[in-house]
Amino acid sequence: MKEFELSFNNKYVKAFIIWLVPLLLLSAVLIILLPTTIQVGSNAFFWSWVMFDRRK
Helix, strand or coil: CCCCCCCCCCCHHHHHHHHHHHHHHHHHHHHCCCCHHHHHHHHHHHHHHHHHHHHH
């Protein structure tokens, strides 16, 4: 079993840093700033997608 290389040369680490970290920060800011009704709608959309994905 190969060891996991935690450096910027690893493509998974690059993808995490370039895409996920900014998206997580943006989503945290939006959760704080948006009204509750929009949060409920996005949560309903997410959970409906999860249920749809589980049925596959």
